[in-house]
Amino acid sequence: MMLELRDLKVRYGQVEALHGLNLTVEEGELVTILGANGAGKSTTLMAISGLVAVAEGGIYFKGERIDTLRSHQVVNLGITQSPEGRRVFGPLTVAENLALGAFTKSDRPAVAARLKWIYELFPRLYERQTQMAGTLSGGEQQMLAIGRALMSEPQLLLLDEPSLGLAPLLVKSIFQTIRSINQAGVTVILVEQNARAALKLADRGYVLEVGRIVMEGPAQKLLHDPQVQSTYLGVGAME
Numbered sequence: 001m002m003l004e005l006r007d008l009k010v011r012y013g014q015v016e017a018l019h020g021l022n023l024t025v026e027e028g029e030l031v032t033i034l035g036a037n038g039a040g041k042s043t044t045l046m047a048i049s050g051l052v053a054v055a056e057g058g059i060y061f062k063g064e065r066i067d068t069l070r071s072h073q074v075v076n077l078g079i080t081q082s083p084e085g086r087r088v089f090g091p092l093t094v095a096e097n098l099a100l101g102a103f104t105k106s107d108r109p110a111v112a113a114r115l116k117w118i119y120e121l122f123p124r125l126y127e128r129q130t131q132m133a134g135t136l137s138g139g140e141q142q143m144l145a146i147g148r149a150l151m152s153e154p155q156l157l158l159l160d161e162p163s164l165g166l167a168p169l170l171v172k173s174i175f176q177t178i179r180s181i182n183q184a185g186v187t188v189i190l191v192e193q194n195a196r197a198a199l200k201l202a203d204r205g206y207v208l209e210v211g212r213i214v215m216e217g218p219a220q221k222l223l224h225d226p227q228v229q230s231t232y233l234g235v236g237a238m239e
């Protein structure tokens with residue numbers, strides 16, 4: 001087991017956003033978390049990353065408790081999040097943004113090899129190395145955000161809505177790249193509103209409703225579940 005959330009609760013002030021989540025991820029898996037707006041998907045990822053405080057319960061990475069750590073310590077353990085809304089540094093170039101992702105790494109040959117791999121995953125970034133990140137298209141900024149997250153050599157990559165706002169063709173390409181990243185040995189948690197594409201890619205899935213897991217199982221099973229279909233895949237009611 002790589003990651004385990006045990007009875008995880010998160011509160012924003014008086015408001016409890018996660019009401020006791022139990023979730024596990026095995027090494028090498030691609031796990032998706034589905035849910036409507038406000039369900040608590042981003043909160044779950046931020047809790048894992050150490051970006052929001054855990055009120056109750058615990059988070060364990062390879063058996064070690066991590067919810068007591070600071071976010072940079074979580075990154076050093078091998079967990080990196082590519083945030084929702086592609087926060088890249090606009091006034092810096094593509095290459096500079098990527099370099100920032102590896103700023104804690106001192107093994108230069110390893111960093112160079114990483115960079116080469118990322119440029120292979122995203123040829124568009126290779127072509128735009130010297131371009132200011134702020135002038136990239138939305139899709140390119142998303143690629144850069146994922147590339148930057150990969151520069152820290154994560155064992156576990158957390159992706160928050162990587163397909164948000166992208167043109168259909170780019171969505172397909174981003175999902176294919178996520179598959180390649182996972183096949184290269186990186187464990188992935190993928191948060192997506194694009195439930196169908198996410199379930200097709202994932203090994204397993206969790207469905208989150210207002211801070212609770214209401215369903216979980218193999219992705220193929222969820223893909224064919226009538227309730228998931230009518231609520232998240234737009235199948236049934238209209239057809």
Ligand SMILES: Nc1ncnc2c1ncn2[C@@H]1O[C@H](COP(=O)(O)OP(=O)(O)OP(=O)(O)O)[C@@H](O)[C@H]1O
Pocket residue numbers: 012015017035036037038039040041042043044084
């Ligand atoms: N900083 C915050 N302060 C107060 N409440 C917050 C904060 N961030 C999130 N919340 C609340 O916590 C709940 C879960 O939000 P979260 O962003 O985790 O949902 P989400 O599933 O990622 O939604 P979306 O699909 O819109 O990204 C929501 O009710 C939201 O309003």
Ligand SMILES: [Mg+2]
Pocket residue numbers: 041042043084160
């Ligand atoms: Mg969110």
